[in-house]
Amino acid sequence: xxxxxxxxxxxxxxxxxxxxxxxxxxxxxxxxxxxxxxxxxxxxxxxxxxxxxxxxxxxxxxxxxxxxxxxxxxxxxxxxxxxxxxxxxxxxxxxxxxxxxxxxxxxxxxxxxxxxxxxxxxxxxxxxxxxxxxxxxxxxxxxxxxxxxxxxxxxxxxxxxxxxxxxxxxxxxxxxxxxxxxxxxxxxxxxxxxxxxxxxxxxxxxxxxxxxxxxxxxxxxxxxxxxxxxxxxxxxxxxxxxxxxxxxxxxxxxxxxxxxxxxxxxxxxxxxxxxxxxxxxxxxxxxxxxxxxxxxxxxxxxxxxxxxxxxxxxxxxxxxxxxxxxxxxxxxxxxxxxxxxxxxxxxxxxxxxxxxxxxxxxxxxxxxxxxxxxxxxxxxxxxxxxxxxxxxxxxxxxxxxxxxxxxxxxxxxxxxxxxxxxxxxxxxxxxxxxxxxxxxxxxxxxxxxxxxxxxxxxxxxxxxxxxxxxxxxxxxxxxxxxxxxxxxxxxxxxxxxxxxxxxxxxxxxxxxxxxx
Amino acid sequence: xxxxxxxxxxxxxxxxxxxxxxxxxxxxxxxxxxxxxxxxxxxxxxxxxxxxxxxxxxxxxxxxxxxxxxxxxxxxxxxxxxxxxxxxxxxxxxxxxxxxxxxxxxxxxxxxxxxxxxxxxxxxxxxxxxxxxxxxxxxxxxxxxxxxxxxxxxxxxxxxxxxxxxxxxxxxxxxxxxxxxxxxxxxxxxxxxxxxxxxxxxxxxxxxxxxxxxxxxxxxxxxxxxxxxxxxxxxxxxxxxxxxxxxxxxxxxxxxxxxxxxxxxxxxxxxxxxxxxxxxxxxxxxxxxxxxxxxxxxxxxxxxxxxxxxxxxxxxxxxxxxx
Numbered sequence: 001x002x003x004x005x006x007x008x009x010x011x012x013x014x015x016x017x018x019x020x021x022x023x024x025x026x027x028x029x030x031x032x033x034x035x036x037x038x039x040x041x042x043x044x045x046x047x048x049x050x051x052x053x054x055x056x057x058x059x060x061x062x063x064x065x066x067x068x069x070x071x072x073x074x075x076x077x078x079x080x081x082x083x084x085x086x087x088x089x090x091x092x093x094x095x096x097x098x099x100x101x102x103x104x105x106x107x108x109x110x111x112x113x114x115x116x117x118x119x120x121x122x123x124x125x126x127x128x129x130x131x132x133x134x135x136x137x138x139x140x141x142x143x144x145x146x147x148x149x150x151x152x153x154x155x156x157x158x159x160x161x162x163x164x165x166x167x168x169x170x171x172x173x174x175x176x177x178x179x180x181x182x183x184x185x186x187x188x189x190x191x192x193x194x195x196x197x198x199x200x201x202x203x204x205x206x207x208x209x210x211x212x213x214x215x216x217x218x219x220x221x222x223x224x225x226x227x228x229x230x231x232x233x234x235x236x237x238x239x240x241x242x243x244x245x246x247x248x249x250x251x252x253x254x255x256x257x258x259x260x261x262x263x264x265x266x267x268x269x270x271x272x273x274x275x276x277x278x279x280x281x282x283x284x285x286x287x288x289x290x291x292x293x294x295x296x297x298x299x300x301x302x303x304x305x306x307x308x309x310x311x312x313x314x315x316x317x318x319x320x321x322x323x324x325x326x327x328x329x330x331x332x333x334x335x336x337x338x339x340x341x342x343x344x345x346x347x348x349x350x351x352x353x354x355x356x357x358x359x360x361x362x363x364x365x366x367x368x369x370x371x372x373x374x375x376x377x378x379x380x381x382x383x384x385x386x387x388x389x390x391x392x393x394x395x396x397x398x399x400x401x402x403x404x405x406x407x408x409x410x411x412x413x414x415x416x417x418x419x420x421x422x423x424x425x426x427x428x429x430x431x432x433x434x435x436x437x438x439x440x441x442x443x444x445x446x447x448x449x450x451x452x453x454x455x456x457x458x459x460x461x462x463x464x465x466x467x468x469x470x471x472x473x474x475x476x477x478x479x480x481x482x483x484x485x486x487x488x489x490x491x492x493x494x495x496x497x498x499x500x501x502x503x504x505x506x507x508x509x510x511x512x513x514x515x516x
Numbered sequence: 517x518x519x520x521x522x523x524x525x526x527x528x529x530x531x532x533x534x535x536x537x538x539x540x541x542x543x544x545x546x547x548x549x550x551x552x553x554x555x556x557x558x559x560x561x562x563x564x565x566x567x568x569x570x571x572x573x574x575x576x577x578x579x580x581x582x583x584x585x586x587x588x589x590x591x592x593x594x595x596x597x598x599x600x601x602x603x604x605x606x607x608x609x610x611x612x613x614x615x616x617x618x619x620x621x622x623x624x625x626x627x628x629x630x631x632x633x634x635x636x637x638x639x640x641x642x643x644x645x646x647x648x649x650x651x652x653x654x655x656x657x658x659x660x661x662x663x664x665x666x667x668x669x670x671x672x673x674x675x676x677x678x679x680x681x682x683x684x685x686x687x688x689x690x691x692x693x694x695x696x697x698x699x700x701x702x703x704x705x706x707x708x709x710x711x712x713x714x715x716x717x718x719x720x721x722x723x724x725x726x727x728x729x730x731x732x733x734x735x736x737x738x739x740x741x742x743x744x745x746x747x748x749x750x751x752x753x754x755x756x757x758x759x760x761x762x763x764x765x766x767x768x769x770x771x772x773x774x775x776x777x778x779x780x781x782x783x784x785x786x787x788x789x790x791x792x793x794x795x796x797x798x799x800x801x802x803x804x805x806x807x808x809x810x811x812x813x814x815x816x817x818x819x820x821x822x823x824x825x826x827x828x829x830x831x832x833x834x835x836x837x838x839x
Contacts, residue, residue: 335729353728370711379709
């Protein structure tokens, strides 16, 4: 553990503790944050932990001025902050280093560092001054970076250092890191840790959002845990805290039984995945999905779940391994191949990849199946179209005034049902569901679980990706856990609990080896 | 991101439908309004001679606009159509001069259009090159080819039977106008009642979703451009027939007239919205205003300013509608 240099309260500009006083944030229909209160002290690295959707990112966005809180206030030192924009936040000495960095790849490091206030006289940029200022900025952080290099040529780790240098050059007192190590190499992580240590020793307030236990125990002086948008607990003394305690604190809640699980007999193997490799997967993945089985795929963001689905649905080509569907080898070159074989995907991002927003509900339902029901391979049969749309809308209880309504006016849950209706119009063998209930209210969720169960009962093999632990445990017969592009384990329904799933899903340092 | 759980759609239903109704029909009503206004305000506007001229002016733009609709609805556009029109006329004239066969001449022109369209479609769909750049390039290539084939000057046509396309009449209606009406009907039907038409709209509405829904995105795009090439060539053949010669310099800036007609009528530049009635409305409005300006002897220089202003207005309206 690090010696806690209890603060020497003598900084320039903004100083003192960062206080969250009852911060809440409500989006239409969803409470993302509810009365968050805690203090992060200067000269400390303060970790924020929680499952996906716990509210960490929302809190950082409020800190960075991207969101305005619905209630509560921020305080730095004695001063109450009311950020109306990201510029307000930066001006008050706050820097948020996001996962996706905000640098212009085609411009040089120096230009990026001083973007918006380049040293210039009469609009003419003073090159030598710019270079000198940039060198000063990078000194001690990343001496090897030449300010004239284009940012696009730097490694991800180096870009992050440029972002940190930028924050420091603006006199940041509060520096928040959002999953900073997710794409760094081990050496880059070491360097980042050293720099964060230095920021702490200089008396900055450092917030550190990460899923990686190992890093949290290595660098942080305090941990605050969130769950479902609520503050759970702050641990001030890391030496008294164990790994298991922290995990238990992150989970732990009653399961409401909206899942309505019913036992089903498991059929023969439907989909056999053998040594599959492709973009986003670090190790070959093998598993089997049975007829009539609901197979859960759990993992944190970046675990490779969506990437695996992109391979199974033909969006990406696999680089190794083979797929077998009901005993026949499959070669998928496009989503059309997968659909023809009966492997159907409901994508994670409904708005971007699922619906055609301007088209009607009927259009969105019929788009895939109409080819097989058309005359001469291209003439649309109006009767079939209307009949099928009405049938699916009725069967799935899609709430829409009429089938001709543009789908963009429907709620997320009803859009999801319409996409399910699209696939129910098709011959289906395997259904891939990527975050099927994200952003959907509880009533529609229960209806979607019902649909999933009925499909499985009909002998369809359903694979559900979810980062919602409750959901995965609630509906799956069997759960596969992915972590950092590799399959980490398989847990049966009876043995699954929150802590063993989370243990498997949480990345550890490579040297730690595999859990269990 | 988050979606409202508000299911009180019935209350929303009426204003929405009114808005959609306006979106769908307002420009066609405007076209009729302008037509009526011109009838009342301009002498000789309704004279048979002027109506015939107006119909012919609509025909070339109208035919090309039918398939430009598909390009725009799929989220692309085609700048090469003006050059295709010129080149088709030249190819038809040259082949007829050399073979003395009208059939071969017209076929050669249409095949030329098909090839240009296929090249556009394959480069845009398979190689994922931006449609602006691709068709800007083919626009210049095809224009150059037209001059090369024609040896730099107009190529006269002497085959009488060729003039049927441009100057023939059926029941007193000029053939180009009949062909235009057939195109409006056919492509309007195609868009709504075939998988090809619906897939075109889906690609323009959300290409990623269409791909994941199993639409053959690449093939549909190639067909869109190929058909557009053929129909552009058809318009070129009709124009050459009307002028009894293939002229390599004709149709400069024509692509922009066609695109502005579509957008003016309500076809979205960003794809996913478009109906044949939009196209008809846009083509009518542009042609009527131009005709009226000619009848009123408005100076050509002012006509440019007015046409440009109408285009600007159309794009601004397109933008505002997306709010």
